[in-house]
Amino acid sequence: MNHKIKSFIFKTLDLLPSKLGFGIYHQLQKFLNRNSVHYKIKTNDRSFKEALQILAEADIELKDKTVLELGSGWAPIIPYFFLYFENAKNVVTYDINEHYDSKTIVKLNNYFKSTFNIEVATEKGNYPLPHPISYYPNKNLAISKTLSDEPVDLIFSRFVLEHIPPNDLEKIHQNFAQSLLKPFYILHMISPSDHRAYDDKTLSYYDFLKYSKEQWKQQHTKFDYHNRLRLPDYLQIFEKTGYEIVSLHYDTCDVNSEKYRKFKELTLHEDYTHYTEEELLAGSINVLLKFG
Numbered sequence: 001m002n003h004k005i006k007s008f009i010f011k012t013l014d015l016l017p018s019k020l021g022f023g024i025y026h027q028l029q030k031f032l033n034r035n036s037v038h039y040k041i042k043t044n045d046r047s048f049k050e051a052l053q054i055l056a057e058a059d060i061e062l063k064d065k066t067v068l069e070l071g072s073g074w075a076p077i078i079p080y081f082f083l084y085f086e087n088a089k090n091v092v093t094y095d096i097n098e099h100y101d102s103k104t105i106v107k108l109n110n111y112f113k114s115t116f117n118i119e120v121a122t123e124k125g126n127y128p129l130p131h132p133i134s135y136y137p138n139k140n141l142a143i144s145k146t147l148s149d150e151p152v153d154l155i156f157s158r159f160v161l162e163h164i165p166p167n168d169l170e171k172i173h174q175n176f177a178q179s180l181l182k183p184f185y186i187l188h189m190i191s192p193s194d195h196r197a198y199d200d201k202t203l204s205y206y207d208f209l210k211y212s213k214e215q216w217k218q219q220h221t222k223f224d225y226h227n228r229l230r231l232p233d234y235l236q237i238f239e240k241t242g243y244e245i246v247s248l249h250y251d252t253c254d255v256n257s258e259k260y261r262k263f264k265e266l267t268l269h270e271d272y273t274h275y276t277e278e279e280l281l282a283g284s285i286n287v288l289l290k291f292g
């Protein structure tokens with residue numbers, strides 16, 4: 001969907017009382033996601049393979065281990081991958097919203113049966129999930145200290161951190177550090193680029209760096225919040241909260257590319273002029289952290 005239409009819809013929903021706005025937003029998202037579950041499986045699969053490579057480089061094995069996912073999204077695709085392909089013991093998945101949808105999960109279960117011959121043995125509950133997967137929606141881990149009783153071996157997030165305000169990011173990492181048995185690892189996959197550029201090819205992936213904080217607030221809503229943090233900002237949060245950076249990978253931008261040309265056309269807001277070009281352009285950040 002074109003980002004201008006999307007933005008118009010989000011801004012309209014943002015004017016409604018929160019409960020009503022979120023209600024309509026969820027229905028809309030469910031409808032769109034039910035029809036894109038196969039596409040989502042493919043893109044999650046790409047990320048999962050990248051994640052496995054990073055974990056293998058650090059000699060991290062997940063057989064019989066517990067994974068905590070931050071930011072469950074619309075369907076338990078990554079939890080299924082950990083469970084059925086890496087033989088994790090269980091996966092607990094937390095989200096600040098409740099985006100899961102039974103019809104989408106049934107589609108996912110059918111896909112696992114038809115493609116991998118894996119029968120997802122579902123339990124009775126709100127959603128047709130297998131027993132080793134526990135879904136905790138509507139939980140803000142910046143506030144709630146209640147985490148799973150299980151020792152957690154790996155925390156995983158994909159395309160979530162960029163949607164969390166910086167103060168909450170700090171609190172969430174402090175909460176993990178205080179509540180979980182040590183040592184544990186965290187693998188974050190972060191997309192720091194301007195998400196509007198995915199739908200609008202005329203926009204630079206860095207377009208939002210031209211706005212002041214106030215101007216950016218006018219451009220987006222609680223439904224499409226992006227913190228615009230750059231690579232060093234994330235690293236600073238992880239270091240401040242006591243995490244060791246085990247590995248760090250990110251994309252750079254080829255100076256001969258269209259992407260770079262569009263970046264150079266931008267006039268950066270002064271909030272971003274103190275970063276180096278590499279820090280500003282760093283995309284698809286994959287960072288493996290260790291605590292304890």
Ligand SMILES: C[S@@+](CC[C@H](N)C(=O)[O-])C[C@H]1O[C@@H](n2cnc3c(N)ncnc32)[C@H](O)[C@@H]1O
Pocket residue numbers: 070071072073074094095096097099139140141157158159160163164168
């Ligand atoms: C872009 S989606 C990514 C979902 C999924 N990880 C994926 O890769 O498809 C971002 C998700 O993060 C969730 N989220 C945003 N802020 C969060 C927070 N503070 N704690 C937990 N989840 C959060 C959103 O509700 C949403 O489900």
